Amino acid sequence: MSGMPQYRLDARADVVEFAPGWELVVGLEVHTELLTVTKLFCRCRNDFGGAPNRNTCPVCLGLPGSLPVVNRRAVEFAIRIGLALNCQVQSSIFHRKNYFYPDMPKDYQISQYDVPINAKGYLTLPSGARIGIERAHIEEDTGKIVHRGGGGRIASSDASLIDYNRSGIPLVEIVSSPDIATPEQAREYVSELRAVLIAIGASDGKMEEGSLRVDANVSVRPTGSAELRTRCEIKNVNSLRSLGRAITYEAERQIALYEKGEAPLQQTRYWDEAKGVTGALRSKEEAEDYRYFPEPDLVPLAPSDGWIAEIRSSLPMLPSGRRSYLLEKLAMSATNDQVETALAEPLFPFVHEALERGVEPRVAVARAANELASLQPIPDSLDVDRFVTICLKEAKGEVTATQAKALISKAAESEVDIEELIRTLGFERVDDSALRQMVEGVVGAHPEEWARFVGGEAQLRGFFVGAVMKASSGKADGKAVAAVLGELAARG
Numbered sequence: 001m002s003g004m005p006q007y008r009l010d011a012r013a014d015v016v017e018f019a020p021g022w023e024l025v026v027g028l029e030v031h032t033e034l035l036t037v038t039k040l041f042c043r044c045r046n047d048f049g050g051a052p053n054r055n056t057c058p059v060c061l062g063l064p065g066s067l068p069v070v071n072r073r074a075v076e077f078a079i080r081i082g083l084a085l086n087c088q089v090q091s092s093i094f095h096r097k098n099y100f101y102p103d104m105p106k107d108y109q110i111s112q113y114d115v116p117i118n119a120k121g122y123l124t125l126p127s128g129a130r131i132g133i134e135r136a137h138i139e140e141d142t143g144k145i146v147h148r149g150g151g152g153r154i155a156s157s158d159a160s161l162i163d164y165n166r167s168g169i170p171l172v173e174i175v176s177s178p179d180i181a182t183p184e185q186a187r188e189y190v191s192e193l194r195a196v197l198i199a200i201g202a203s204d205g206k207m208e209e210g211s212l213r214v215d216a217n218v219s220v221r222p223t224g225s226a227e228l229r230t231r232c233e234i235k236n237v238n239s240l241r242s243l244g245r246a247i248t249y250e251a252e253r254q255i256a257l258y259e260k261g262e263a264p265l266q267q268t269r270y271w272d273e274a275k276g277v278t279g280a281l282r283s284k285e286e287a288e289d290y291r292y293f294p295e296p297d298l299v300p301l302a303p304s305d306g307w308i309a310e311i312r313s314s315l316p317m318l319p320s321g322r323r324s325y326l327l328e329k330l331a332m333s334a335t336n337d338q339v340e341t342a343l344a345e346p347l348f349p350f351v352h353e354a355l356e357r358g359v360e361p362r363v364a365v366a367r368a369a370n371e372l373a374s375l376q377p378i379p380d381s382l383d384v385d386r387f388v389t390i391c392l393k394e395a396k397g398e399v400t401a402t403q404a405k406a407l408i409s410k411a412a413e414s415e416v417d418i419e420e421l422i423r424t425l426g427f428e429r430v431d432d433s434a435l436r437q438m439v440e441g442v443v444g445a446h447p448e449e450w451a452r453f454v455g456g457e458a459q460l461r462g463f464f465v466g467a468v469m470k471a472s473s474g475k476a477d478g479k480a481v482a483a484v485l486g487e488l489a490a491r492g
């Protein structure tokens with residue numbers, strides 16, 4: 001359910017028009033499930049899938065007399081998220097958010113209200129835009145209603161069933177400031193936030209499984225104005241592509257209303273992927289509708305400075321840091337698809353180790369973004385060490401690029417030692433004198449072509465390189481062959 005975005009009234013520095021005369025104002029609420037072993041307030045397992053209602057107990061079923069106990073690991077993940085998003089991590093308390101929904105057996109959700117654990121941070125996007133983070137608080141997930149028949153919608157279904165496996169799974173809700181000005185920026189924000197959550201180990205980032213859920217607060221205003229008009233909240237958009245489409249549709253709908261002299265109503269709306277439209281779900285609640293009050297069964301959450309410092313020091317390099325690191329190593333000024341692929345999980349640890357051990361950056365990034373990426377999930381037999389060994393051999397010219405690619409796929413298939421793979425595949429390097437002999441042999445066998453090549457028919461280089469490659473059963477390095485050919489030709 002919704003947090004409470006406290007909309008800021010300061011105008012953005014750079015105005016980007018969405019449509020002639022109109023600016024788009026978007027704030028996103030992202031709910032992420034945390035990768036804990038157990039639930040937020042009980043010891044039931046936090047697992048996706050499985051038989052319905054298997055992971056339940058009196059606490060997460062809301063039975064009378066049961067009491068919540070906070071999961072320390074969930075709090076640690078929440079702090080990791082706060083630190084990674086440059087938030088102020090503070091002492092906080094839990095509140096009860098009261099409303100009825102059949103998938104929430106207590107009739108209230110334990111959440112955080114005016115004193116969240118993380119407040120006032122920001123996330124810098126790859127494009128350089130800085131999006132404010134209002135808050136990132138802890139709360140419990142609800143169960144899940146499954147509508148049987150009728151395409152999964154309640155109105156046309158035959159029956160509705162409830163699965164409480166998800167009830168009480170720990171969530172962090174991350175509420176952005178309304179700083180997002182285009183549908184593309186909304187996608188960029190979610191994509192970068194997802195990468196951060198995965199990098200710090202807090203979430204698996206699976207939007208399709210619902211472990212990352214995005215709600216978008218969308219409004220429009222005349223270009224250059226600082227006002228915040230009525231917003232609509234679009235619930236649970238489950239892919240980046242849908243997010244962009246839903247925001248675009250909703251903004252155009254609101255603009256059309258204003259241009260007819262009408263105004264949108266404050267509503268919670270859903271996104272219909274098939275029809276490509278948003279539709280009204282209910283009029284939007286205000287915070288006071290929930291009758292928040294402090295949760296009497298839980299004590300305040302007061303992480304010590306020492307614990308926060310310990311968590312801070314355990315944070316890995318974040319995606320923005322990885323991006324700058326790779327760009328610096330590659331001597332590039334802007335990111336591209338290959339760099340973005342290489343800095344993501346699970347590839348980055350491979351690239352990082354390769355670079356730290358002296359592999360040429362271009363080789364490490366290319367092998368990770370192409371060959372390793374195509375293997376996902378990466379099998380255990382291809383660990384970081386074996387990957388680095390292969391890259392080092394390519395970087396030193398002991399194997400060619402083509403051979404390195406083949407070695408990566410072979411190393412993924414079995415535990416066989418890399419040196420042995422090189423021998424069995426016949427990838428031993430042809431040494432300089434053997435190579436020279438081979439080139440001379442080929443040249444001697446084709447005197448007529450050689451004379452024309454020396455006489456200036458440069459296109460015959462391909463003929464000779466090909467013939468030497470054939471003679472070496474593909475083991476010779478094309479560049480080395482060309483070099484020897486050039487040397488012999490210079491001598492006449």
Ligand code: MN
Binds near residue numbers: 003173
């Ligand atoms: Mn929520």
Ligand code: ZN
Binds near residue numbers: 059
């Ligand atoms: Zn339980």
